[in-house]
Amino acid sequence: MATERTLSIIKPDAVAKNVIGEIESRFEKAGLKIVAAKMLQLSQEQAEGFYAEHKERPFFGDLVGFMTSGPVVVQVLEGENAIAANRDLMGATNPKEAEAGTIRADYAQSIDANAVHGSDSPESAAREIAYFFEESEICSR
Numbered sequence: 095m096a097t098e099r100t101l102s103i104i105k106p107d108a109v110a111k112n113v114i115g116e117i118e119s120r121f122e123k124a125g126l127k128i129v130a131a132k133m134l135q136l137s138q139e140q141a142e143g144f145y146a147e148h149k150e151r152p153f154f155g156d157l158v159g160f161m162t163s164g165p166v167v168v169q170v171l172e173g174e175n176a177i178a179a180n181r182d183l184m185g186a187t188n189p190k191e192a193e194a195g196t197i198r199a200d201y202a203q204s205i206d207a208n209a210v211h212g213s214d215s216p217e218s219a220a221r222e223i224a225y226f227f228e229e230s231e232i233c234s235r
């Protein structure tokens with residue numbers, strides 16, 4: 095297994111619930127390191143560009159509306175198999191289908207307000223990390 099980086103977002107619902115620390119703690123306990131992080135309010139353009147792969151999907155408008163509804167934490171997680179490890183910690187997209195003990199099972203309300211984002215492949219991770227961070231802003235350790 096190789097050391098990987100993945101892009102994680104703590105979405106507006108989880109920030110509003112004040113569970114940033116609890117979510118970060120799960121990443122750290124699983125051995126993932128937070129090597130870059132910032133809080134920001136996404137603009138419409140930023141959210142549309144980030145989720146461009148879903149542009150034609152019927153839920154795109156709701157997704158962009160939700161992602162711009164409040165501040166988010168965008169971050170880079172680094173560790174062994176980080177992309178899949180993060181997706182395992184997150185659980186299924188729909189919290190009703192998420193396995194017990196996953197972040198979405200514990201903190202998400204609905205398929206829209208589902209607490210976290212995580213890159214789904216090495217290609218997405220590279221694009222998504224570069225979307226928010228300069229290489230010089232990432233502190234591997």
Ligand code: RTP
Nearest residue numbers: 153157186187205206207208210211212213214
């Ligand atoms: P994310 O990209 O946010 O990490 O979520 P994901 O990979 O688990 O799911 P994805 O298929 O990439 O969808 C992105 C976000 O769009 C919303 N969605 N709604 N109503 C629907 O059928 C539907 N499908 C997806 C979700 O909020 C999902 O996180």
Ligand code: MG
Nearest residue numbers: 211212213214
């Ligand atoms: Mg996705």
